[in-house]
Amino acid sequence: MIELRHLRSLAAIADTGKLVHAASQVHLTQSALSHQMRALEEHYGAALFQRTGAGLRFTPAGQRLLQLARETLVAVADAERDLLRLKGDAGGDLRIALECHTCFDWLMPVMDAFRGRWPEVEVDLLAGFHSDPLALLQSGKAELVIGSQKPRGRDYVALPLFRFEILAVLPVEHRLRAKRRIEAADLKGETLITYPVPEERIDLIRQVLKPAGIKLTRRTAELTVAILQLVASRRGIAALPNWGVRNYVDLDYVIARRIGAKGLWSDLHAVVPRALAGRPYVTEFVDIIRSKCAAGLDGIELL
Amino acid sequence: MIELRHLRSLAAIADTGKLVHAASQVHLTQSALSHQMRALEEHYGAALFQRTGAGLRFTPAGQRLLQLARETLVAVADAERDLLRLKGDAGGDLRIALECHTCFDWLMPVMDAFRGRWPEVEVDLLAGFHSDPLALLQSGKAELVIGSQKPRGRDYVALPLFRFEILAVLPVEHRLRAKRRIEAADLKGETLITYPVPEERIDLIRQVLKPAGIKLTRRTAELTVAILQLVASRRGIAALPNWGVRNYVDLDYVIARRIGAKGLWSDLHAVVPRALAGRPYVTEFVDIIRSKCAAGLDGIELL
DNA sequence: AGATTACCTTGAATTAAATTCATATCAGGA
DNA sequence: TCCTGATATGAATTTAATTCAAGGTAATCT
Numbered sequence: 001m002i003e004l005r006h007l008r009s010l011a012a013i014a015d016t017g018k019l020v021h022a023a024s025q026v027h028l029t030q031s032a033l034s035h036q037m038r039a040l041e042e043h044y045g046a047a048l049f050q051r052t053g054a055g056l057r058f059t060p061a062g063q064r065l066l067q068l069a070r071e072t073l074v075a076v077a078d079a080e081r082d083l084l085r086l087k088g089d090a091g092g093d094l095r096i097a098l099e100c101h102t103c104f105d106w107l108m109p110v111m112d113a114f115r116g117r118w119p120e121v122e123v124d125l126l127a128g129f130h131s132d133p134l135a136l137l138q139s140g141k142a143e144l145v146i147g148s149q150k151p152r153g154r155d156y157v158a159l160p161l162f163r164f165e166i167l168a169v170l171p172v173e174h175r176l177r178a179k180r181r182i183e184a185a186d187l188k189g190e191t192l193i194t195y196p197v198p199e200e201r202i203d204l205i206r207q208v209l210k211p212a213g214i215k216l217t218r219r220t221a222e223l224t225v226a227i228l229q230l231v232a233s234r235r236g237i238a239a240l241p242n243w244g245v246r247n248y249v250d251l252d253y254v255i256a257r258r259i260g261a262k263g264l265w266s267d268l269h270a271v272v273p274r275a276l277a278g279r280p281y282v283t284e285f286v287d288i289i290r291s292k293c294a295a296g297l298d299g300i301e302l303l
Numbered sequence: 304m305i306e307l308r309h310l311r312s313l314a315a316i317a318d319t320g321k322l323v324h325a326a327s328q329v330h331l332t333q334s335a336l337s338h339q340m341r342a343l344e345e346h347y348g349a350a351l352f353q354r355t356g357a358g359l360r361f362t363p364a365g366q367r368l369l370q371l372a373r374e375t376l377v378a379v380a381d382a383e384r385d386l387l388r389l390k391g392d393a394g395g396d397l398r399i400a401l402e403c404h405t406c407f408d409w410l411m412p413v414m415d416a417f418r419g420r421w422p423e424v425e426v427d428l429l430a431g432f433h434s435d436p437l438a439l440l441q442s443g444k445a446e447l448v449i450g451s452q453k454p455r456g457r458d459y460v461a462l463p464l465f466r467f468e469i470l471a472v473l474p475v476e477h478r479l480r481a482k483r484r485i486e487a488a489d490l491k492g493e494t495l496i497t498y499p500v501p502e503e504r505i506d507l508i509r510q511v512l513k514p515a516g517i518k519l520t521r522r523t524a525e526l527t528v529a530i531l532q533l534v535a536s537r538r539g540i541a542a543l544p545n546w547g548v549r550n551y552v553d554l555d556y557v558i559a560r561r562i563g564a565k566g567l568w569s570d571l572h573a574v575v576p577r578a579l580a581g582r583p584y585v586t587e588f589v590d591i592i593r594s595k596c597a598a599g600l601d602g603i604e605l606l
Numbered sequence: 607a608g609a610t611t612a613c614c615t616t617g618a619a620t621t622a623a624a625t626t627c628a629t630a631t632c633a634g635g636a
Numbered sequence: 637t638c639c640t641g642a643t644a645t646g647a648a649t650t651t652a653a654t655t656c657a658a659g660g661t662a663a664t665c666t
Binding site for chain 3: 308331332334335338339342354355356357
Binding site for chain 1: 304308349368370378381390
């Protein structure tokens with residue numbers, strides 16, 4: 001007999017395409033999922049997946065059950081929200097601070113979706129630049145920080161969001177355009193255009209250039225479009241998230257190249273005080289980020 | 304973590320109002336349901352029921368979960384139907400024979416609802432009177448018989464529907480109008496108006512009059528309204544299901560009285576060949592009867 | 607071609623959880 | 637006050653899900 005557990009697994013498999021990843025998403029082993037799905041298939045006497053070398057592809061029967069899963073899981077979430085509301089536990093503050101400039105790109109639709117579902121929660125985005133965003137949690141000025149820093153103590157929890165690749169962005173006619181991969185040494189002598197934040201907060205510098213002992217001239221701009229404009233007009237190069245440059249690359253405005261052999265990746269987390277980590281609205285805020293970003297952002301990988 | 308199992312139980316509790324009955328509906332013990340519900344209440348930190356001496360009453364939180372259960376369970380049923388359809392297993396014949404005249408009263412809406420959900424199943428109602436409806440199953444002329452007879456062999460299964468009370472129907476000014484309960488002896492000398500079926504098929508005769516050694520003059524009519532007309536115009540008395548006479552009683556057209564101390568009850572079953580009993584469309588046909596009748600018919604009791 | 611990697615599957619062992627059993631408890635009606 | 641008809645509870649049991657430890661397979665790299 002089918003249970004919500006199966007539907008949760010099904011949804012996770014659809015999200016990730018792979019049993020291993022789905023398993024960690026639902027806090028099970030990959031084997032458990034395999035057993036679960038096989039049991040479902042036996043129960044209904046129909047294959048739900050086509051097993052390919054690189055994961056699972058849903059069959060029509062699988063898709064129908066997936067549709068059920070999607071419907072059902074939101075119905076359950078809605079009901080649970082209403083139960084909290086009946087208890088009067090659905091309210092709270094959620095002041096958000098961003099460690100990364102680029103998070104602005106996807107945060108607004110997330111906040112909108114969230115506000116629709118948790119009208120009693122006061123969501124706010126802390127404006128301006130913060131040298132030490134995690135400190136805002138300690139001082140009680142924010143409840144949630146999005147960034148790649150992990151919290152020090154055990155009073156705070158990092159809820160994994162996703163990882164994205166940071167690409168080197170070059171003008172179209174750049175001397176390095178023929179290389180598929182850009183190495184640290186290649187960049188010697190370039191000007192690096194970044195957001196106006198300290199060096200330690202720039203992944204390319206911290207993880208690639210500094211270890212290689214390379215120091216570039218730096219120039220800053222506030223907005224992503226401004227950075228891209230500067231790159232396009234040959235004032236320097238930049239390192240930006242995959243999804244942020246995709247459109248401009250497609251328009252041949254700039255070119256983007258992988259950095260190093262495996263690429264330069266950044267892991268994003270939502271850091272919250274441990275006391276808040278279990279609150280349903282926090283959990284759901286994180287879920288919304290994950291699902292909206294997985295759906296809307298190219299080439300990211302859920303953590 | 305909530306599971307469909309909980310929702311199924313919740314729905315059963317709502318249907319029956321009592322843990323014991325709900326338990327048998329979902330094939331569990333009363334204790335299991337009690338544990339289940341307590342676990343749910345603990346999980347959500349909210350009471351789902353108000354425990355009264357006579358069963359459970361849903362609190363608002365309980366009602367919200369019940370609503371979820373209702374939505375979700377139909378979504379699941381829909382999906383499972385579609386899975387069968389994808390397998391091409393959703394078709395079949397369902398020719399229905401009625402042992403009881405009064406079943407016509409509720410069968411049509413049931414058939415309509417069923418046709419909507421299982422368009423691939425050929426549903427038909429066998430017309431006319433059948434002296435031995437169960438024989439129709441054996442001869443392959445019908446797949447399902449509705450009535451109170453239980454099948455003899457183990458090639459056939461009786462799926463329980465509901466029990467209803469048969470009331471004595473009397474003209475408004477009848478000499479027995481002052482009695483709350485009608486006993487067999489009271490009826491001596493009356494004319495009994497029935498459908499045109501053999502004596503053994505009339506519960507009042509088989510279960511009440513014959514044991515008391517009383518034989519009444521009999522007169523027959525095809526239609527329920529015709530019987531009621533005859534009763535109203537003092538041509539005799541009748542014995543009809545609770546729900547069938549309610550409206551006429553409310554209009555003071557006739558009066559209805561309980562027969563014997565505990566009333567005269569009839570248990571309805573759907574009898575099908577064992578091979579068909581597990582088919583999902585058969586199960587659902589029975590479910591539709593049960594739920595539509597429970598909702599639309601006064602004073603019946605699900606079996 | 608051979609090794610490596612990144613998947614999924616399988617069966618047995620284990621662990622966890624749900625269910626039953628056997629009472630206990632409780633409320634209302636005669 | 638004592639039935640009757642309900643639900644609650646705790647321990648024992650049973651059932652079912654999960655993990656563990658290998659095994660298999662196909663694609664990719666060298």
